Amino acid sequence: MSAVGLGCNNFGRAGTPTETPTGTRDVLDAAIDAGVTFVDTADIYGRSFGLSETLMGEALEGRRDRVVLATKFGHADFAPAIAGGSKGSRAHIRRAVEDSLRRLRTDWIDLYQLHTPDPETPIDETLDALADLVREGKVRYIGHSNFSGWQIAEADAAASGVRFVSAQNQYSLLARAAEREVLPAARRFGLGFLPFFPLHNGLLTGKFTREGGPDDSRIMRQRPHLWRDAPWDALERYQDFCDARGISMLEATFGWFLANPLVSSVIAGATSAAQVRANAAAATAWSPSAADIAELDGILSLPADPAAG
Numbered sequence: 001m002s003a004v005g006l007g008c009n010n011f012g013r014a015g016t017p018t019e020t021p022t023g024t025r026d027v028l029d030a031a032i033d034a035g036v037t038f039v040d041t042a043d044i045y046g047r048s049f050g051l052s053e054t055l056m057g058e059a060l061e062g063r064r065d066r067v068v069l070a071t072k073f074g075h076a077d078f079a080p081a082i083a084g085g086s087k088g089s090r091a092h093i094r095r096a097v098e099d100s101l102r103r104l105r106t107d108w109i110d111l112y113q114l115h116t117p118d119p120e121t122p123i124d125e126t127l128d129a130l131a132d133l134v135r136e137g138k139v140r141y142i143g144h145s146n147f148s149g150w151q152i153a154e155a156d157a158a159a160s161g162v163r164f165v166s167a168q169n170q171y172s173l174l175a176r177a178a179e180r181e182v183l184p185a186a187r188r189f190g191l192g193f194l195p196f197f198p199l200h201n202g203l204l205t206g207k208f209t210r211e212g213g214p215d216d217s218r219i220m221r222q223r224p225h226l227w228r229d230a231p232w233d234a235l236e237r238y239q240d241f242c243d244a245r246g247i248s249m250l251e252a253t254f255g256w257f258l259a260n261p262l263v264s265s266v267i268a269g270a271t272s273a274a275q276v277r278a279n280a281a282a283a284t285a286w287s288p289s290a291a292d293i294a295e296l297d298g299i300l301s302l303p304a305d306p307a308a309g
């Protein structure tokens, strides 16, 4: 698994260069050339269900073995219900994996992840169904996403034989809630951690200021509130921190992630070949000292827990 991964929820995303087969192929070519070989998609990604996987399958034709391929199934809000019920059920998993394998044009998925917890299906059933896929060779490893600390512990206690190996949750310098329960649970139960939205949708690349950002960016086109409501005083202190060390914000952001031994791969999304190349290069540009990490904690710290007394 490469330390820098490629998040693929841009594949097939409306209004991006990666909406098309050509744009997708350009990004994937650049990723593989730069050594970014861990790719993370999901059945729900793309402007229509399955499109990201379909574009991935086309772009991987003839070179499937060059990447470690992760995908996801069973998003509670977006995945269509499949006959058989809940998204973590045996029936849903069986159907979902066959559909993903067909769209991805492959015989196996390296990491198959439950996209969101399923409150209706006992985790034992989900684990059992996934273990069958591992035994059949359709899936190599299994992971989960958006689990809380207690759900990670519950899944570990329920497993016998095939176990979840990874947790994927939102985590970045601007979204640090995973530090409370999820990262400690991942450490305790030996899971690799995959931070999603690692660049906070692009806000942590350095291309935005209090005054604005590129019109063609996802943030300005689709999620302007992320820019409008950003903690600009802290982000400006972060930019000063980078300037004082002669590094870019992108380099500092990747360096911060990769100094954390729990982080298996930084699955940053990209809409162009140049972005993937920049992300791969950023990963080796800067290694923070313990003092640097402490200073960053002071600038962009975890907010106080409102539940704490």
Ligand SMILES: NC(=O)c1ccc[n+]([C@@H]2O[C@H](COP(=O)([O-])OP(=O)(O)OC[C@H]3O[C@@H](n4cnc5c(N)ncnc54)[C@H](OP(=O)(O)O)[C@@H]3O)[C@@H](O)[C@H]2O)c1
Residues within 6 Å of the ligand: 006, 007, 008, 009, 010, 040, 041, 115, 145, 146, 168, 169, 195, 196, 197, 198, 199, 200, 201, 202, 203, 205, 207, 216, 217, 218, 219, 250, 267, 268, 269, 270, 271, 274, 275, 276, 278, 279
């Ligand atoms: N498990 C889950 O529930 C879940 C949820 C969300 C995401 N994910 C996963 O996490 C992955 C990453 O999340 P994400 O792609 O949404 O967000 P992200 O990695 O935080 O941000 C990616 C965006 O930042 C911009 N960018 C990336 N590299 C750049 C560079 N070098 N210079 C300038 N801009 C750059 C691009 O957007 P623009 O070009 O548009 O500015 C890119 O689409 C997803 O692809 C997906 O695999 C998982």
